[in-house]
Amino acid sequence: MRPKTPVAAWVSGVVILLSAVGARPGVAQESHIGTLTGHAAAGKKVYRRYCILCHGADGDGTGENAMWIDPKPRDFTLAVFKCRSTPTGTLPTDQDLFDAMTRGFVTTNMPQWLPLTHQNRADAVAYIKTFSPKWKTLKPGTPITIPPEPVATIESILRGRGLFQKMECWKCHGPAGHGDGPSAATLTDNKDRPIPPYNFSTGSRFKCGVTNQDLYRVFMTGLDGTPMPSFADDIKPAEGWDLVHFLRTMQPLNTPEAAIWKTWLASHAQELKPIGPPGTGQ
Amino acid sequence: MRTVHISLLAITVLGTAAMMVPGVPPAGGTISGKVTYTGTAPKMKPIDMAKEPNCVTQHAGAPVMTENVVTGPGNALRWVLIYVSAGDQGSAPATETVRLDQKGCQYIPHVLVVQPNQPLDIYNDDPHSHNIHPLAKVNPEWNKSQPAGAPPIHAKWEKPEFIPVKCNVHPWMHGWHLVIATAHYAVSGEDGAFSLQGLPPGKYTVTAWQEQFGTQTQDVTISGNETKTINFVFKATPY
Numbered sequence: 001m002r003p004k005t006p007v008a009a010w011v012s013g014v015v016i017l018l019s020a021v022g023a024r025p026g027v028a029q030e031s032h033i034g035t036l037t038g039h040a041a042a043g044k045k046v047y048r049r050y051c052i053l054c055h056g057a058d059g060d061g062t063g064e065n066a067m068w069i070d071p072k073p074r075d076f077t078l079a080v081f082k083c084r085s086t087p088t089g090t091l092p093t094d095q096d097l098f099d100a101m102t103r104g105f106v107t108t109n110m111p112q113w114l115p116l117t118h119q120n121r122a123d124a125v126a127y128i129k130t131f132s133p134k135w136k137t138l139k140p141g142t143p144i145t146i147p148p149e150p151v152a153t154i155e156s157i158l159r160g161r162g163l164f165q166k167m168e169c170w171k172c173h174g175p176a177g178h179g180d181g182p183s184a185a186t187l188t189d190n191k192d193r194p195i196p197p198y199n200f201s202t203g204s205r206f207k208c209g210v211t212n213q214d215l216y217r218v219f220m221t222g223l224d225g226t227p228m229p230s231f232a233d234d235i236k237p238a239e240g241w242d243l244v245h246f247l248r249t250m251q252p253l254n255t256p257e258a259a260i261w262k263t264w265l266a267s268h269a270q271e272l273k274p275i276g277p278p279g280t281g282q
Numbered sequence: 283m284r285t286v287h288i289s290l291l292a293i294t295v296l297g298t299a300a301m302m303v304p305g306v307p308p309a310g311g312t313i314s315g316k317v318t319y320t321g322t323a324p325k326m327k328p329i330d331m332a333k334e335p336n337c338v339t340q341h342a343g344a345p346v347m348t349e350n351v352v353t354g355p356g357n358a359l360r361w362v363l364i365y366v367s368a369g370d371q372g373s374a375p376a377t378e379t380v381r382l383d384q385k386g387c388q389y390i391p392h393v394l395v396v397q398p399n400q401p402l403d404i405y406n407d408d409p410h411s412h413n414i415h416p417l418a419k420v421n422p423e424w425n426k427s428q429p430a431g432a433p434p435i436h437a438k439w440e441k442p443e444f445i446p447v448k449c450n451v452h453p454w455m456h457g458w459h460l461v462i463a464t465a466h467y468a469v470s471g472e473d474g475a476f477s478l479q480g481l482p483p484g485k486y487t488v489t490a491w492q493e494q495f496g497t498q499t500q501d502v503t504i505s506g507n508e509t510k511t512i513n514f515v516f517k518a519t520p521y
Contacts (some may be wrong), residue, residue, distance in 0.1 A: 057382050080423050082305075088424040088425055091422075166429065167429055168411040168429070171451050172451065183450065183453070186453040188450070190415075190423060222426070224423060224424065225426070227451075228425070229413035230425060231425065231427045233427075233433075235431065277335065
């Protein structure tokens with residue numbers, strides 16, 4: 001196998017280089033969802049039929065419908081995504097993109113793409129990754145570790161409430177989670193467009209899922225491209241569940257957390273210090 | 283500890299010496315000058331920090347002004363980056379940690395320069411939370427919360443890029459992380475003055491960048507231990 005002439009060495013060197021260069025886009029042209037492999041070529045057909053009108057031919061979020069839509073469609077050329085299992089500043093996993101497509105984005109124009117087959121969706125994920133060069137030079141982040149959820153207790157909920165105060169979640173989300181904190185009105189996304197903070201009183205679902213795990217993931221990874229930062233450096237894994245349990249009490253849902261909270265509040269409301277800036281009440 | 287410090291110093295000195303081209307006196311040439319503006323510069327506005335009472339208290343009596351265009355005596359322009367954009371014969375990777383402070387709801391410094399992969403520590407000196415949100419496009423964009431008393435955030439940028447940085451909680455907070463692949467740079471001071479030192483002989487393109495007025499370039503040839511003077515004049519518009 002040893003090249004006999006300088007020319008042969010040069011040629012084999014070029015071949016090795018070319019194959020190395022060729023391998024990287026090859027990886028980016030595929031997606032891996034469990035045992036499924038998605039292919040960008042097939043994904044392009046799916047994309048041009050179902051996604052192009054909003055996300056645009058170049059994936060930059062400026063399709064024909066974009067001007068009528070708020071929030072605006074995702075610009076895939078930036079490779080910045082809200083719903084990830086990976087830390088802030090890292091690319092999402094293929095599964096994250098697949099899940100986002102499957103779930104849709106509540107309160108936006110992005111529907112659930114359940115009518116598409118799993119293979120269709122996996123192919124579309126592979127194609128979406130061709131819009132940014134970052135998919136060739138960077139690897140997806142390592143998904144964060146979520147410890148098993150402990151049973152919700154009033155102690156856990158109260159600790160979570162303390163975190164809501166200490167981490168200053170209320171500055172955007174408001175003291176009661178109504179999305180009306182002092183900084184709410186001036187929030188903008190990474191394209192300088194106004195964006196409201198989540199109002200916990202409006203519903204049951206979050207953009208990135210419905211489960212307690214999904215909620216945990218939101219504040220531990222942050223929603224990249226939006227004002228919602230990652231708290232992974234500030235909130236310990238166990239504390240994360242305290243915050244989840246408290247946040248659940250702010251929603252108009254019959255959750256176990258809400259039941260515990262209401263029972264406790266009936267006889268202890270006067271013990272609570274108000275959430276918000278020092279010296280003011282909610 | 284002292285020995286460690288001294289040996290670190292020695293390594294730094296040796297490292298600096300090593301990056302010089304052999305046979306060239308370490309002193310090298312200097313490019314210096316001043317950045318000014320003509321026309322009418324926009325008036326900076328006082329920032330209303332009422333939403334963060336802590337910061338109002340910290341700046342009691344002297345409200346903070348916006349920093350998009352900071353001028354000095356004699357039409358000087360502050361916070362202009364001047365750097366060798368072409369002709370650099372190879373800068374050693376920078377290893378010393380650069381510090382960014384969030385204090386009184388301001389970024390200090392307003393314009394921060396780092397080289398690729400240079401360690402950057404971000405501190406929150408305020409008694410309340412900040413979120414630091416660099417709006418990078420070439421590099422990965424991230425957004426991290428930093429409550430009062432939290433340890434510094436260790437960051438670095440891999441690729442050259444001029445990155446605007448903001449805090450979403452305090453929307454007036456605005457700064458820059460300028461990532462440039464050269465050790466030959468300066469940021470103009472209040473008097474608009476700058477100086478690029480230790481340049482080996484060669485042809486250089488020097489670029490001046492001001493966040494609102496854009497970029498200007500000039501070509502300079504250095505041949506020895508001389509000092510060349512170049513000035514940059516930006517045309518200011520009031521809006």
